[in-house]
Amino acid sequence: MNEIRPQPTAANNPQPESFRPPFPVFTESTDRLMHAVQGRFTMALSPASLGLAYLDWLVHLMNSPGKMGELAQNAAAKALPLMRYAAASAAGQTDPDPFVPLAQDSRFASAEWQKYPYNVLSQAFLYTEQWWHYATTNIRGVSRHRQQVVEFAARQLLDVFSPANFPLTNPDVLKVTLEQGGQNLARGWQNYCDDLLRQATGRDYAPDPRYTPGQGVACTPGKVVYRNKLIELIQYAPTTETVHPEPILIVPAWIMKYYILDLSPANSMVRWLVGQGHTVFMISWKNPTAEDRDLGMSDYRRLGIMAALDAINAIVPETKVHATGYCLGGTLLSIAASEMSRDGDDRLASVTLLAAQTDFEDAGEIMLFIDESQVAYLEDVMWDQGFLDTKQMAGAFQLLRSNDLVWSRMVRHYFLGEADHGNDLMAWNADATRMPYRMHSEYLRRLFLDNSLAKGRFNVDGRPIALTDIRAPICAVGTTKDHVAPWKSVYKIGILTDTDVTFILCSGGHNAGIVSEPGHKGRSFQISTQADADKYVDPDTWVLVTPVQQGSWWSAWSAWLAERSGARVAPPPLGTKDYPPLTEAPGSYVLMG
Numbered sequence: 001m002n003e004i005r006p007q008p009t010a011a012n013n014p015q016p017e018s019f020r021p022p023f024p025v026f027t028e029s030t031d032r033l034m035h036a037v038q039g040r041f042t043m044a045l046s047p048a049s050l051g052l053a054y055l056d057w058l059v060h061l062m063n064s065p066g067k068m069g070e071l072a073q074n075a076a077a078k079a080l081p082l083m084r085y086a087a088a089s090a091a092g093q094t095d096p097d098p099f100v101p102l103a104q105d106s107r108f109a110s111a112e113w114q115k116y117p118y119n120v121l122s123q124a125f126l127y128t129e130q131w132w133h134y135a136t137t138n139i140r141g142v143s144r145h146r147q148q149v150v151e152f153a154a155r156q157l158l159d160v161f162s163p164a165n166f167p168l169t170n171p172d173v174l175k176v177t178l179e180q181g182g183q184n185l186a187r188g189w190q191n192y193c194d195d196l197l198r199q200a201t202g203r204d205y206a207p208d209p210r211y212t213p214g215q216g217v218a219c220t221p222g223k224v225v226y227r228n229k230l231i232e233l234i235q236y237a238p239t240t241e242t243v244h245p246e247p248i249l250i251v252p253a254w255i256m257k258y259y260i261l262d263l264s265p266a267n268s269m270v271r272w273l274v275g276q277g278h279t280v281f282m283i284s285w286k287n288p289t290a291e292d293r294d295l296g297m298s299d300y301r302r303l304g305i306m307a308a309l310d311a312i313n314a315i316v317p318e319t320k321v322h323a324t325g326y327c328l329g330g331t332l333l334s335i336a337a338s339e340m341s342r343d344g345d346d347r348l349a350s351v352t353l354l355a356a357q358t359d360f361e362d363a364g365e366i367m368l369f370i371d372e373s374q375v376a377y378l379e380d381v382m383w384d385q386g387f388l389d390t391k392q393m394a395g396a397f398q399l400l401r402s403n404d405l406v407w408s409r410m411v412r413h414y415f416l417g418e419a420d421h422g423n424d425l426m427a428w429n430a431d432a433t434r435m436p437y438r439m440h441s442e443y444l445r446r447l448f449l450d451n452s453l454a455k456g457r458f459n460v461d462g463r464p465i466a467l468t469d470i471r472a473p474i475c476a477v478g479t480t481k482d483h484v485a486p487w488k489s490v491y492k493i494g495i496l497t498d499t500d501v502t503f504i505l506c507s508g509g510h511n512a513g514i515v516s517e518p519g520h521k522g523r524s525f526q527i528s529t530q531a532d533a534d535k536y537v538d539p540d541t542w543v544l545v546t547p548v549q550q551g552s553w554w555s556a557w558s559a560w561l562a563e564r565s566g567a568r569v570a571p572p573p574l575g576t577k578d579y580p581p582l583t584e585a586p587g588s589y590v591l592m593g
Contacts, residue, residue: 035377036384044388045369046377050153053146060141071135082127089116099126107164107408112171121163129158145371152368165407173415180417187417195413211264211427213590218259220271222585224284225575226311230295230303232284232587233311236270238571240277245566246349247279247316249308253327254285254300257431257590260511261326263424267517269554276558279316279572283308283329285433287592290386293437297332297446298460300439305336309347311579316572320349322561326514327485328443330356334467334493335453339460341469350564352475352557354514355485358467359454359492360447365483370448378444382437389434425511454496467496475502475560477553479513488539494530502529502560505543506553518552525553 038047061067081098088095097119101108108122136151163169167177167185176184210216222236250270252258262270262282273280283304288295305323312321325333330353337351357363363370382388412418420426452458456466474497478487487505494501506513506525516523526546530537537545549556575581 032380032383035380039377039381044378044381046374049371049373049377050149052373053149053153056142056146057136057139057150060139061135063141064139067139071131074134075131078127078131082123085123086120089120092116097123099123099130101126107162110172112175115171118163118169118171121169125158125162129155132158145367149368152365159407162407164411167415170411170415173411176416184417185415188414191413191417191419208422208427211422211424213257213259213431213586214584217264217424217428218257218262218586218590219265220262220268220274220585222282223574223581224583224585224587225315225579225581226307227582227587227589228303228307230286230299231308232286232582232589233308234282234284234585234587235315235574236274236280236282236585237574238279239274240571242568243277243279243571244562245316245319245569246322246561246564247281247312247319247572248273248322248324248561249281249283249305249312251283251305251308251323251325251329251333252285253329254433255328255435256433257428258282258284259586259590260425260428260515262586263428263515267424267515267520269515269517272517272554273558277568278322278558278561281308281312284587284589286589287433288387288436289434293382293386295436296438297335297442300332301336301339301460305333313347314578315576320347322350322352322564323348324352324354325356326354327356327510330354331358331447331453334358334470335458335460335465337470337472338458338465338467341471342460342463342465346471348472350473350475350561351470352477352561353490353493354477355479355482355490355510356476357485357489357492358496359489360451361454362486362489363448364486364489367448370444372449375441375444375449379437379441382440386437387434388437388440425515429511454492467493468498470497471499473500473502473564475504475557477504477506477514477557479506479508479510481507481509482513484510491539491542495536498532500529500531502527503542504553504556505546516552516554518555520552523552524548524550525556527553527556 039045078098085095085098094114108126113119113122132154133151136154137147139147142150159165167173173184213219220236222234224232225235226233250258250261252261262268265271270280270282285304286292309321309323313319323333323337325331333351334353334356337348340346340348360367378388409420413420446452446458450457453465453467456464456468458465474493476490476493478485478490480487482490491503491505494503504525504527506516507523508514508516526543526548528542528546
């Protein structure tokens with residue numbers, strides 16, 4: 001009888017020594033270096049992530065004969081009204097457009113696009129766009145994330161071939177060319193050559209001198225009262241005889257410079273708050289270099305928020321603080337507030353989160369660029385550099401709004417010959433910062449991939465924190481057109497905490513909706529407060545039952561802060577003996593390139 005022997009396994013048949021990788025560190029470094037080199041040509045996007053998404057979609061589509069039959073039927077059914085429309089247009093008739101672009105798509109909005117044959121070209125493009133949307137969505141078995149990636153990639157490829165992107169098929173370009181005798185194309189060629197030269201030499205655009213920090217923007221008077229290797233803390237000079245006793249600490253996002261909240265004097269949130277009788281402190285983050293590669297999220301919390309609170313408590317002693325965080329700064333503030341509550345630190349009078357997420361399950365279109373493959377690839381790019389470069393971040397955000405930031409600019413800049421007319425918000429947007437390797441890796445993995453904060457698995461100093469520990473009242477602000485922090489995601493703070501939450505939904509996008517000063521035309525907002533004991537109201541119901549108010553949400557927020565503040569007192573000094581003024585605002589970190 002033949003002896004039955006167990007099959008070898010990893011436990012009872014260890015891998016021979018000769019087959020083990022002799023240099024694991026070397027081989028890993030080789031792989032990471034290759035990914036880092038690739039990333040320079042792919043805008044730090046992982047080819048594997050895109051390839052896997054495409055294969056997931058393609059294999060499931062090929063195995064779905066019913067879906068393919070529907071696609072063929074859909075193509076034929078929608079082709080008939082397109083052909084009737086084309087025939088009617090050629091005959092001089094004006095039939096209604098069979099296909100309507102999305103609300104945010106303004107490529108074919110001008111009257112010139114209603115003339116034959118350009119109306120047919122635009123309708124044919126919209127027909128193709130809608131068909132591909134149908135082809136890349138609602139396929140059984142495809143993972144939600146990969147379906148979104150494929151749909152997004154198909155849309156990006158289609159946008160390349162939009163008739164609006166070519167001079168001979170864009171009636172607006174042809175009209176201007178005839179009116180200007182081709183001078184627009186000559187200017188556009190010069191613009192193109194200038195851009196090409198900048199790319200070849202690596203030279204950035206010259207900053208707009210009208211919006212230099214300390215002059216046109218970030219010019220609210222104040223002093224830098226504290227500095228460490230990561231932040232400068234600015235205390236702004238009072239402009240009223242009395243102030244609310246509780247100061248405001250603003251924690252901006254470190255992905256950009258802080259002065260989004262201190263733009264021109266007319267739309268500076270800081271200047272406006274000071275004028276309302278608030279003592280305002282602002283964190284100005286250092287722009288990290290390769291030497292800062294090992295700074296992590298704990299460093300940003302400890303050297304940022306906690307160090308700033310210690311300085312404020314010394315300057316304004318025995319007084320609680322209204323803490324306010326914007327975007328990533330708001331997420332970090334929620335972490336710090338949870339840790340403080342866990343450890344019995346009750347220095348916060350309130351917490352305000354401006355377009356800041358605490359639950360990343362539905363974190364908007366930015367999630368298209370975040371999965372295990374993409375994060376690992378991005379980590380390798382940052383591992384080589386020590387940081388995530390500003391151009392790599394800008395590339396991802398440009399893809400999210402390619403019609404506005406890529407193709408529309410190309411048409412205006414190269415075909416219409418228009419110069420880029422900047423404003424304070426555009427100047428700030430171009431003044432990007434880098435992000436350290438360790439911090440950004442931790443941020444992507446712990447928050448976006450694992451969603452640890454919302455699930456109570458986020459560790460601070462070796463122990464988990466929970467948003468439910470926060471007892472200070474919360475004001476959360478979302479914006480209706482936010483593609484970075486969708487308002488329904490921001491709204492989730494109401495079910496993640498056990499405190500009173502006031503939610504404000506204001507018109508506008510991630511930046512422009514927050515920078516919404518009183519007097520800004522066309523602004524509106526909705527506001528309501530849910531006490532901890534109140535029953536849950538879902539966001540779709542909330543937006544229907546909450547009255548819309550015209551004007552800026554700033555006034556409502558200032559009133560909310562005032563209700564949670566004491567009687568007004570004399571302004572505190574700018575700095576103290578232990579925290580003496582170091583230099584005039586805006587300080588030196590904001591000027592670092």
